[in-house]
Amino acid sequence: MMEQRAYDLFMQNLVKGTSHLALGQEAVAAGFGEAMRSDDYTFCTYRGHNHTLVRGASMTGILGELMGRECGLLNGKGGSMHLMSVEHGAMGSYAIIGAHMPIAAGAAWSAQYRESGQVAVCFFGDGTTNIGAFHESLNFAAVWSLPVVYVCENNLYMEYTPIGDVTAVKNPGADRASAYGLEPILIDGNDVDLVYATAQAAIAKARDGGGPSLLEVQTYRHGGHSRADPGKYRPDEEVKAWLARDPIPAYRKQLLAAGVSDSTLDTIDQEVSDRVDAAEATARSSSPPPLDIADTDLWADGTSTWRT
Amino acid sequence: MAQLSYREAVSAAISQEMRLDDRVVFIGEDVAAAGGVFKTTEGLQAEFGPVRVRDTPIAEQAILGAAMGAAMTGLRPVAEIMFSDFFAVCWDIVVNQIAKTRFMSAGQCSFPLVIRSANGGGARFGAQHSQSVENWAMAVPGLKVVAPSSPADVKGLLAASIRDPDPVLFFEQKSLYGTKGEVPDGECVEPLGKAKVLREGSDVTIVGLAAMVPKALKAAEILQDKHGISATVIDVRSLVPLDTTTIFESVSATGRLVTVEENPRLCGWGAEVSSLVAEELFWDLEGPIVRVTTPHIPLPSADALEDAVLPSVDRIVENVVRLAD
Numbered sequence A: 001m002m003e004q005r006a007y008d009l010f011m012q013n014l015v016k017g018t019s020h021l022a023l024g025q026e027a028v029a030a031g032f033g034e035a036m037r038s039d040d041y042t043f044c045t046y047r048g049h050n051h052t053l054v055r056g057a058s059m060t061g062i063l064g065e066l067m068g069r070e071c072g073l074l075n076g077k078g079g080s081m082h083l084m085s086v087e088h089g090a091m092g093s094y095a096i097i098g099a100h101m102p103i104a105a106g107a108a109w110s111a112q113y114r115e116s117g118q119v120a121v122c123f124f125g126d127g128t129t130n131i132g133a134f135h136e137s138l139n140f141a142a143v144w145s146l147p148v149v150y151v152c153e154n155n156l157y158m159e160y161t162p163i164g165d166v167t168a169v170k171n172p173g174a175d176r177a178s179a180y181g182l183e184p185i186l187i188d189g190n191d192v193d194l195v196y197a198t199a200q201a202a203i204a205k206a207r208d209g210g211g212p213s214l215l216e217v218q219t220y221r222h223g224g225h226s227r228a229d230p231g232k233y234r235p236d237e238e239v240k241a242w243l244a245r246d247p248i249p250a251y252r253k254q255l256l257a258a259g260v261s262d263s264t265l266d267t268i269d270q271e272v273s274d275r276v277d278a279a280e281a282t283a284r285s286s287s288p289p290p291l292d293i294a295d296t297d298l299w300a301d302g303t304s305t306w307r308t
Numbered sequence B: 001m002a003q004l005s006y007r008e009a010v011s012a013a014i015s016q017e018m019r020l021d022d023r024v025v026f027i028g029e030d031v032a033a034a035g036g037v038f039k040t041t042e043g044l045q046a047e048f049g050p051v052r053v054r055d056t057p058i059a060e061q062a063i064l065g066a067a068m069g070a071a072m073t074g075l076r077p078v079a080e081i082m083f084s085d086f087f088a089v090c091w092d093i094v095v096n097q098i099a100k101t102r103f104m105s106a107g108q109c110s111f112p113l114v115i116r117s118a119n120g121g122g123a124r125f126g127a128q129h130s131q132s133v134e135n136w137a138m139a140v141p142g143l144k145v146v147a148p149s150s151p152a153d154v155k156g157l158l159a160a161s162i163r164d165p166d167p168v169l170f171f172e173q174k175s176l177y178g179t180k181g182e183v184p185d186g187e188c189v190e191p192l193g194k195a196k197v198l199r200e201g202s203d204v205t206i207v208g209l210a211a212m213v214p215k216a217l218k219a220a221e222i223l224q225d226k227h228g229i230s231a232t233v234i235d236v237r238s239l240v241p242l243d244t245t246t247i248f249e250s251v252s253a254t255g256r257l258v259t260v261e262e263n264p265r266l267c268g269w270g271a272e273v274s275s276l277v278a279e280e281l282f283w284d285l286e287g288p289i290v291r292v293t294t295p296h297i298p299l300p301s302a303d304a305l306e307d308a309v310l311p312s313v314d315r316i317v318e319n320v321v322r323l324a325d
């Protein structure tokens, strides 16, 4: 719901620049978010609004950041592609393909060194499996036996090109696992219970000193790559088939079958919708960031001074 | 005071800091068991063990990404990039990740890490193992940039870099590794961002960095003895933060500035120093600012060619004499 609202705000030109939604991929963030310990680390990409939200970052902070307002998580200095909330373990959203994969390995190395029992979970797309940092990170994490879980959200496309057209193997994540001595794991990323169970197992393994995992979760983005991209490069039947597998209504059906009442679910929906309304209203009324923060916080002393 | 080589001062600094703070860890290619290709880190793994001093695969993005992730979660990593030319294969991690993330996050986390690298020419290694790239680093907001010229400064400035709460690129000049000098006994830390006046003179200010400093000192002797020109020599030591105070004080007094830079000509660090002096100290100048640099070329390998293109003592002398005339 928050992301649908982000789209609406983009269309009203209240979200400037760009924004990458994960509508259709929610089960991945939800399943992993639930499986993580509160002090575990999340590293994600520009398509990271949900991953940041599920760690506990404020929705007002997220929408405010997208809108370039003072109330934004980063006071407007980061933007939609760089959401971060360190106090919640959301260690950043990175917009250079693959770059966050070695950084997640580093956070995992630090956890291993400090014997803190923390695990780093790193999300990225199918397209990311073809860049060097992917391969460097997996080998590095494997040889150092780091507590990191790499999650390839295979939504079948990079920006506009189908992943199969540019990848030497059929399953971009799973088929690479053996090169790093890892077990190939390929799951339906729209099945939130399955995602949760798989996440739990991989995180537990990492926490117990069993080293890294590489999971490929198959999913689909309902919209285009970014902004107002209508995603016309995708065949209609494919879109239709995946829309029918939307994880949110599917999970509602599953809960109803399990005996949860319609009215309970309606109440939850209403509560979430109210929260999104409130977050939007607060973000709309928040001022633009004060201009004097533009040259702060480059250095740890809060300044950006480079000369005496 | 002990006599240490520039090379030995590297491990002296790292071991000093590792003894004081167990958040300090050290990683790189061939650095731990083997002690580094330049033997700068021999003995560290023997003293601190394989958990704190760790060999990595040949994966520069992984090395620097790991350093970043560790720094943002409580460690104080020191990472080695074997030759500074190799920054080109991991520059994204340096420029887009390490340098920008504190700013983008509105100060949510800091990156107390050091990246050491063997920089510059003089070793006849050819163009892909010899470039002086300190000016690349200086062009990036969010990086501190340090390049020592003596063993004492290697120890003091590297220790300070490890303690610094921000990312520091620490450039060791590979042709200086064998040079020796006095290094103070006991704990040794030099503040970052302070240039050092190594020789006082009244006619011209020569500003150099790393391997250019001993050359500038030699040139100053010749200028005094053969030409009666009295030169101040300043070792910049740190490009970011840049000690304009020390440089400006001297240039105000002498009225003449010569920068001696190993980097290729265009956008070398001396261009920034020159522009600051031209803008803020113009009326104190008695002549044009002169930059002595490597030409705008990759470094050739043959000793005769390399020596011909790197700024030499003779070239510094000629330029100063021309300016003083």
Ligand SMILES: Cc1ncc(C[n+]2csc(CCOP(=O)(O)OP(=O)(O)O)c2C)c(N)n1
Binding pocket: A047, A095, A096, A097, A124, A125, A126, A127, A128, A129, A155, A157, A158, A159, A225
């Ligand atoms: C190094 C780099 N190259 C190219 C881009 C431009 N780019 C942004 S998103 C994207 C597609 C990435 O695809 P994928 O990894 O599948 O992630 P998805 O967007 O599908 O979630 C590209 C090519 C970039 N940001 N970084």
Ligand SMILES: [Mg+2]
Binding pocket: A125, A126, A127, A153, A154, A155, A156, A157, A158, A159
């Ligand atoms: Mg994709």
